[in-house]
Amino acid sequence: MKKQLIKIWQWIDDRGGVSDLLKPLKTHLVxxxxxxxxxxxxxxxxxxxxxxxxxxxxxxxxxxxxxxxxxxxxxxxxxxxxxxxxxxxxxxxxxxxxxxxxxxxxxxxxxxxxxxxxxxxxxxxxxxxxxxxxxxxxxxxxxxxxxxxxxxxxxxxxxxxxxxxxxxxxxxxxxxxxxxxxxxxxxxxxxxxxxxxxxxxxxxxxxxxxxxxxxxxxxxxxxxxxxxxxxxxxxxxxxxxxxxxxxxxxxxxxxxxxxxxxxxxxxxxxxxxxxxxxxxxxxxxxxxxxxxxxxxxxxxxxxxxxxxxxxxxxxxxxxxxxxxxxxxxxxxxxxxxxxxxxxxxxxxxxxxxxxxxxxxxxxxxAPWHPRFNAKPLSEYSAVPKASEKVKKGIELYNTEGCLYCHKIGDQGGIRGPELTDVQNRLTKEEMIIRIVNGSENMPAYGGSLSKEELENIVAFLLQDSKSKNYKSKNNVEN
Ligand code: HEC
CATH class of the missing domain: 1.20.810.10 (Cytochrome Bc1 Complex; Chain C)
Structure with missing residues (x-):
């Protein structure tokens, strides 16, 4: 039996050139x-x-x-x-x-x-x-x-x-x-x-x-x-x-x-x-x-x-x-x-x-992408003792898609600047101008927000960062 196998192998090797094919591997020096x-x-x-x-x-x-x-x-x-x-x-x-x-x-x-x-x-x-x-x-x-x-x-x-x-x-x-x-x-x-x-x-x-x-x-x-x-x-x-x-x-x-x-x-x-x-x-x-x-x-x-x-x-x-x-x-x-x-x-x-x-x-x-899956801020937990105006502002902030591009606390997109501390950077007037006119990468909201809605959003943004700061665990799910 063993002899037979050897014979078969020899036939394959002789006709098929297996050893020759593998020879370079063995003789090749590095x-x-x-x-x-x-x-x-x-x-x-x-x-x-x-x-x-x-x-x-x-x-x-x-x-x-x-x-x-x-x-x-x-x-x-x-x-x-x-x-x-x-x-x-x-x-x-x-x-x-x-x-x-x-x-x-x-x-x-x-x-x-x-x-x-x-x-x-x-x-x-x-x-x-x-x-x-x-x-x-x-x-x-x-x-x-x-x-x-x-x-x-x-x-x-x-x-x-x-x-x-x-x-x-x-x-x-x-x-x-x-x-x-x-x-x-x-x-x-x-x-x-x-x-x-x-x-x-x-x-x-x-x-x-x-x-x-x-x-x-x-x-x-x-x-x-x-x-x-x-x-x-x-x-x-x-x-x-x-x-x-x-x-x-x-x-x-x-x-x-x-x-x-x-x-x-x-x-x-x-x-x-x-x-x-x-x-x-x-x-x-x-x-x-x-x-x-x-x-x-x-x-x-x-x-x-x-x-x-x-x-x-x-x-x-x-x-x-x-x-x-x-x-x-x-x-x-x-x-x-x-x-x-x-x-x-x-x-x-x-x-x-x-x-x-x-x-x-x-x-x-991917900061250039608005984050369409950003979790909305919750009006109840974000600002516990907020006035009606501010609460409406938060809601608009969610529904108008501001949060897709702007972060507040740990929530929102990063295409635009974070707005947690925006009240320290901008006056009320400057905010309104920005929101109404938009910019190269921000839509102009002048046509879609009423004067009152604008006031509400800005009232929310003007809150100090602590009362704006929003923790996910308090989230009352949308
Ligand atoms: C498509 C993304 C996008 C959306 C949606 C968006 N913004 Fe912006 N926003 C930006 C960008 C980008 C800037 C920076 C513009 C610049 O500096 O030219 C900006 C700037 C601002 C600023 C000025 C911030 C600063 O520090 O100078 C404010 C305030 C602001 N946005 C508020 C809002 C509000 C309120 C909404 C919703 C009504 C909103 N944005 C929706 C992208 C967006």
């Missing part, structure tokens, strides 16, 4: 001190595998048609065996992939691993980053709930503002002038056929390049990279001190990927995917879509920017950013690799991270 800082790329690849497996599983049940997509997702979420878990994995897998890809990018940049002879690894890496973001973007719409749909549509319509081709691109993406049933089919096709195919090809090439050019050795301050002699120097290093990729280096990748998997399983199981919001209303633009976290910072840029600039920035920022990213290995592909000797390069990274971080924070707060 520099000796390639340590834990080198696991980000393989972990990103591992996340891609998770996405493939979970994506295909979701595809078994998902129906890419505008009439039934939402129901099929509800079915996956509520009834299908492991459905909600797998949806959670796919969602967290996407987040993890983007996060780890970012770390991989930062590591490669800080170590200047993009320099000779690995420029092509960098270029394909930038392409892969673009593709991964496109995958996240197209996947969001497949959720086919209000949030997912309108986040994608807002972005697609931003694209429409690109001069000259904008309209055509956006028409192509949406399958029409605005969102419609066909949009879903387009995004589905892009998300499961087109972009994965391109992604797999480039990933394979990216990984092939790692074997062809070797893993970059950790940089050392003062050791300059000379393209003329590098390949020979690197080969000598491997000959003298190299260790086989399998098993000496790959075990770290395996352990870290396992760790990523455990984290993903825990998140998918205990947190799950974002709850589906209501089904999309295609005839009614949703005012307040909340994109997935990796896009909030981009939304923040557009929300904070003066409107007239948006079209240009929409067009120029990705263009300039893309050209800059691609050109990095051409700006400098030799010389110093150590981050200790490249202070400006490192300062640049820190700056970019800080900028994206703060935009992300702002985007998360």
């Amino acid at each position: 520099p000796p001190n390639v340590k834990w800082n080198y696991v980000w790329g393989s972990a990103t690849l591992f996340c891609l595998l998770v996405q493939i497996v979970t994506g295909i599983s979701l595809g078994f049940l998902y129906q890419p048609s505008a009439d039934v997509a939402y129901q099929s997702l509800q079915y996956i979420e509520n009834d299908a065996v492991l459905g909600s878990f797998i949806r959670g994995l796919h969602n967290w897998g996407a987040s993890a992939m983007i996060f780890l890809m970012g770390l991989h990018l930062i590591r490669v940049y800080i170590n200047a691993a993009y320099k000779y002879p690995r420029e092509m690894s960098w270029i394909t890496g930038v392409l892969l980053m673009g593709l991964t973001i496109i995958m996240a973007f197209t996947g969001q719409l497949l959720r086919w709930d209000n949030n997912g749909v309108w986040s994608a549509v807002v972005a697609a319509e931003q694209i429409g503002r690109i001069p000259i081709f904008g309209d055509s691109i956006s028409y192509f993406l949406l399958g029409g002038k605005t969102i419609n049933g066909e949009t879903l089919n387009r995004f589905f096709s892009m998300h499961v056929f087109l972009f994965p195919a391109i992604l797999f090809m480039i990933v394979s090439y990216h990984v092939y390049l790692v074997f062809k050019n070797g893993i970059s050795e950790p940089p050392k301050a003062g050791r300059l990279l000379n393209p003329k002699t590098y390949r020979k120097w690197y080969q000598d290093l491997l000959d003298k001190k190299g260790v086989p990729f399998f098993p000496d280096a790959i075990w770290r990748d395996a352990i870290f990927s396992l760790f990523v998997l455990v984290v993903l399983l825990i998140l998918a199981f205990f947190v799950g995917a974002p709850a589906l919001t209501s089904p999309p209303d295609l005839t009614n633009v949703q005012a307040n879509p909340k994109p997935d976290w990796y896009f909030t910072w981009i939304f923040a840029i557009f929300a904070l920017m003066p409107r007239q600039l948006e079209s240009y920035v929409m067009f120029l920022a990705p263009l300039i950013g893309g050209i800059f990213l691609f050109s990095i290995p051409f700006l400098s592909n030799k010389g110093e690799r150590s981050p200790l000797r490249r202070p400006w390069a490192i300062a640049g990274v820190v700056l970019v991270i800080l900028a994206i971080g703060s935009l992300w924070y702002v985007g998360h707060q």
Whole structure:
């Protein structure tokens, strides 16, 4: 029996070339001190595998048609065996992939691993980053709930503002002038056929390049990279001190990927995917879509920017950013690799991270959105011994929507300034002027409030902050 099995194996190996295929793994040498800082790329690849497996599983049940997509997702979420878990994995897998890809990018940049002879690894890496973001973007719409749909549509319509081709691109993406049933089919096709195919090809090439050019050795301050002699120097290093990729280096990748998997399983199981919001209303633009976290910072840029600039920035920022990213290995592909000797390069990274971080924070707060779900102030508890005038003022404050944009105490939106202490800043007349005239971001209430109503609101705002201060626990529910 054993003999038979060995024979079968030998046949498969001889005709199928399995050993030959795996040989590079065993014979491929890597520099000796390639340590834990080198696991980000393989972990990103591992996340891609998770996405493939979970994506295909979701595809078994998902129906890419505008009439039934939402129901099929509800079915996956509520009834299908492991459905909600797998949806959670796919969602967290996407987040993890983007996060780890970012770390991989930062590591490669800080170590200047993009320099000779690995420029092509960098270029394909930038392409892969673009593709991964496109995958996240197209996947969001497949959720086919209000949030997912309108986040994608807002972005697609931003694209429409690109001069000259904008309209055509956006028409192509949406399958029409605005969102419609066909949009879903387009995004589905892009998300499961087109972009994965391109992604797999480039990933394979990216990984092939790692074997062809070797893993970059950790940089050392003062050791300059000379393209003329590098390949020979690197080969000598491997000959003298190299260790086989399998098993000496790959075990770290395996352990870290396992760790990523455990984290993903825990998140998918205990947190799950974002709850589906209501089904999309295609005839009614949703005012307040909340994109997935990796896009909030981009939304923040557009929300904070003066409107007239948006079209240009929409067009120029990705263009300039893309050209800059691609050109990095051409700006400098030799010389110093150590981050200790490249202070400006490192300062640049820190700056970019800080900028994206703060935009992300702002985007998360979404201060430009009125908070339509703000709890109304209660006229009884807010000002216990209030006069009739003040009570009417509180009521108007609720019903006229002031609280969507203004905070009092711990309640309300933050699009406009907090009004808890406004009585110390403004006189009665100044308040009235502001409310009647509005401003760029505040509607003018002159036409909709009577003189008496105005007096009432202002009487309320003029209260000292203590009697205005409103604690949720006293809330007599609306
Ligand atoms: C759509 C959001 C929005 C709504 C709704 C809104 N405001 Fe405002 N409000 C703002 C913004 C933004 C400012 C800051 C305007 C500026 O400084 O140009 C502001 C400014 C003010 C100010 C001046 C505050 C200061 O410190 O200078 C007062 C008072 C005020 N609003 C009262 C009200 C009242 C009362 C209502 C309801 C009747 C209301 N607002 C509704 C957005 C809003």
